[in-house]
Amino acid sequence: MMSEGTRVLVVDDEEIVRESLGGWLTQDGLAVEVAHDGPAALEKLRQGKWAIALVDLKMPGMDGIQVLQEARKLQPEAAVVIMTAYATVDTAVAAIKQGAYDYLVKPFDPEELSLMIQKILSQQKLVHENEVLRKALKREYGFHDVISKSPAMHQVFELARVAAPSSSTVLILGESGTGKEVLARAIHKESARKDAPFVAVSCAALTETLLESELFGHERGAFTGANARRKGKFEAAHGGTLFLDEIGDISPKLQVDLLRVLEERRIQRVGGNESVEVDVRIIAATNKDLRKEASEGRFREDLFYRLNVIAIHLPPLRERKEDVPLLVERFLETLAVELQKPIEGLSSEALTALLAHGWPGNVRELRNTLERGAVVAKGHIIQLADLGLAPPSAASVGPGGKVEPPSLDEVEKRHVIEVLSFTGGNVTQAARILGIDRVTLYNRMRRYQLRD
Amino acid sequence: MGGLWLWWIGEGQIEREAMEHVRLHVERAFRVPAAVWAGQARPQGTLDVRRKQHASGRMLEWLLREGPGEGRVLGMTDVDLFIPILTFVFGEAQLNGRAAVVSTARLSEPVLVDRRVLWERLAKEAVHELGHALGLTHCSRPECAMSRSAGLRDVDRKGGQLCADCRTLLDQAQDREPRT
Ligand SMILES: Nc1ncnc2c1ncn2[C@@H]1O[C@H](COP(=O)(O)OP(=O)(O)O)[C@@H](O)[C@H]1O
Numbered sequence: 001m002m003s004e005g006t007r008v009l010v011v012d013d014e015e016i017v018r019e020s021l022g023g024w025l026t027q028d029g030l031a032v033e034v035a036h037d038g039p040a041a042l043e044k045l046r047q048g049k050w051a052i053a054l055v056d057l058k059m060p061g062m063d064g065i066q067v068l069q070e071a072r073k074l075q076p077e078a079a080v081v082i083m084t085a086y087a088t089v090d091t092a093v094a095a096i097k098q099g100a101y102d103y104l105v106k107p108f109d110p111e112e113l114s115l116m117i118q119k120i121l122s123q124q125k126l127v128h129e130n131e132v133l134r135k136a137l138k139r140e141y142g143f144h145d146v147i148s149k150s151p152a153m154h155q156v157f158e159l160a161r162v163a164a165p166s167s168s169t170v171l172i173l174g175e176s177g178t179g180k181e182v183l184a185r186a187i188h189k190e191s192a193r194k195d196a197p198f199v200a201v202s203c204a205a206l207t208e209t210l211l212e213s214e215l216f217g218h219e220r221g222a223f224t225g226a227n228a229r230r231k232g233k234f235e236a237a238h239g240g241t242l243f244l245d246e247i248g249d250i251s252p253k254l255q256v257d258l259l260r261v262l263e264e265r266r267i268q269r270v271g272g273n274e275s276v277e278v279d280v281r282i283i284a285a286t287n288k289d290l291r292k293e294a295s296e297g298r299f300r301e302d303l304f305y306r307l308n309v310i311a312i313h314l315p316p317l318r319e320r321k322e323d324v325p326l327l328v329e330r331f332l333e334t335l336a337v338e339l340q341k342p343i344e345g346l347s348s349e350a351l352t353a354l355l356a357h358g359w360p361g362n363v364r365e366l367r368n369t370l371e372r373g374a375v376v377a378k379g380h381i382i383q384l385a386d387l388g389l390a391p392p393s394a395a396s397v398g399p400g401g402k403v404e405p406p407s408l409d410e411v412e413k414r415h416v417i418e419v420l421s422f423t424g425g426n427v428t429q430a431a432r433i434l435g436i437d438r439v440t441l442y443n444r445m446r447r448y449q450l451r452d
Numbered sequence: 453m454g455g456l457w458l459w460w461i462g463e464g465q466i467e468r469e470a471m472e473h474v475r476l477h478v479e480r481a482f483r484v485p486a487a488v489w490a491g492q493a494r495p496q497g498t499l500d501v502r503r504k505q506h507a508s509g510r511m512l513e514w515l516l517r518e519g520p521g522e523g524r525v526l527g528m529t530d531v532d533l534f535i536p537i538l539t540f541v542f543g544e545a546q547l548n549g550r551a552a553v554v555s556t557a558r559l560s561e562p563v564l565v566d567r568r569v570l571w572e573r574l575a576k577e578a579v580h581e582l583g584h585a586l587g588l589t590h591c592s593r594p595e596c597a598m599s600r601s602a603g604l605r606d607v608d609r610k611g612g613q614l615c616a617d618c619r620t621l622l623d624q625a626q627d628r629e630p631r632t
Pocket residue numbers: 145146147148174175176177178179180181182183327363364367
């Protein structure tokens with residue numbers, strides 16, 4: 001009937017109430033604590049989790065309503081029951097509008113008290129079970145923060161799970177925005193190194209010299225502006241994982257340096273001559289076809305083989321559309337918190353558009369689109385127009401306020417855009433769908449300036 | 453574990469049959485002899501004039517002072533009992549202590565009930581409160597005499613005996629002497 005150890009707080013300025021109510025509740029195996037006034041109650045609410053707070057309405061200083069208001073902020077899950085004398089029942093009723101679970105008139109009918117406590121606890125149990133269930137489901141759909149229900153991604157998860165515990169180098173391949181970095185972080189979290197740092201470096205963002213000192217650090221005076229000795233990312237990641245993003249973009253010189261580090265597991269700071277041992281697991285990522293880069297001489301083959309110990313391919317979002325609703329749900333949850341906006345979902349029109357979109361920018365683009373939608377949305381539901389997905393229409397308003405229908409050219413242009421986005425920019429597939437040859441499609445694309 | 457004493461301390465009388473019914477239930481539940489204590493004293497200073505009810509806590513104190521002074525005593529009364537925060541209680545006991553009390557006042561509601569129904573309810577509550585005095589806390593099995601009885605519905609739903617779990621707990625507590 002009652003759950004062992006469930007915490008109940010009794011707040012009343014009268015000792016006799018605290019004692020007799022506290023004692024009565026304790027008999028049911030509830031863990032009861034008491035507070036003699038509002039501030040003491042808030043202190044207890046701040047310190048731990050409570051299932052129920054029974055709060056006296058009339059107390060000197062801070063009254064029960066004030067305690068209720070604070071309790072709603074501090075612990076919205078806790079049920080607050082207002083205890084009142086017969087004369088102040090109206091105030092207690094009003095308290096329900098402010099989020100009180102219910103009220104009890106002193107002295108309580110034992111059956112009423114008992115039923116109320118049981119009801120609160122069974123409701124909380126239900127909510128808790130639902131949460132556990134939902135979390136379990138999500139876990140099934142994901143690997144740490146990476147979520148997906150596509151079979152291809154589940155193979156990715158399996159491979160990542162197997163690879164994680166070893167210190168082997170991992171190479172993650174996939175278009176931009178497919179989740180290479182989140183996956184790298186997930187592998188780190190799954191590994192024995194999880195309590196050591198995860199350090200990410202974007203190799204494309206920096207010039208060769210800057211990247212070199214970023215990675216290996218430098219001694220004081222190693223170059224102009226090097227006013228102090230600085231540790232590099234390799235040293236910062238000691239014991240942990242170093243994520244080298246856009247590895248396909250590093251210069252030939254750095255390729256050599258990196259190869260040496262991977263072979264010797266030691267680094268040398270720029271401008272220094274002593275070498276330092278580093279224990280770092282490398283996870284590299286690129287959106288380039290690194291094998292092709294290597295075979296065509298733009299990337300060192302020996303380095304490629306060093307990196308390519310365990311290769312994981314992340315499929316683009318357009319090849320796993322089943323993930324769109326799942327990701328939408330996840331992102332809306334986090335966006336609602338980040339933006340402090342009560343976003344509850346998408347209109348079905350908007351969701352259809354998201355499913356039809358080609359997502360050249362993959363999950364990142366989806367997230368950005370939803371963020372825009374959540375910012376722009378006026379109500380709790382994001383509408384299609386909020387997403388800013390469709391190309392701006394050329395339609396103008398005609399006589400009588402009616403929207404002038406678009407021209408044949410405009411319709412054709414929109415349709416070509418739609419099909420191209422459906423195929424993720426694949427012209428051959430788009431041409432097949434449109435029933436025209438590729439050259440014709442290229443010509444239309446040029447005419448509509450769909451190519452840069 | 454020492455003896456169990458049943459003591460009628462009500463304003464009116466109790467039928468001999470009712471007392472015997474309770475006694476047998478108690479003996480069966482705890483598997484120890486239970487005897488009737490025939491002291492003529494009646495509680496003093498337990499009445500709350502404003503509420504026109506008797507404070508069950510004060511009743512327990514009185515029982516400790518005036519009772520047989522050996523084993524555990526269950527006071528049985530017809531006056532209405534209360535603790536400050538509740539409109540009434542069926543009874544109260546010192547957890548793992550020497551005294552317990554039960555009242556028939558609320559057991560014959562809503563109107564006059566058949567006398568045997570009243571005796572049955574009284575026996576269940578007697579076992580329940582003595583169970584507390586013997587160290588048992590509330591039990592989550594609704595059929596067990598140690599389950600909470602907040603209202604008559606609970607009393608009628610439960611049985612007059614201990615469930616297997618409570619029995620085991622009781623056997624483990626057997627050697628323990630009551631608090632003084
Ligand atoms: N499968 C996924 N589940 C949850 N979030 C994802 C997933 N894939 C990508 N993201 C999110 O999308 C954004 C881009 O991912 P990121 O790892 O930076 O991509 P990449 O490194 O491939 O460019 C990040 O906000 C990331 O958290």
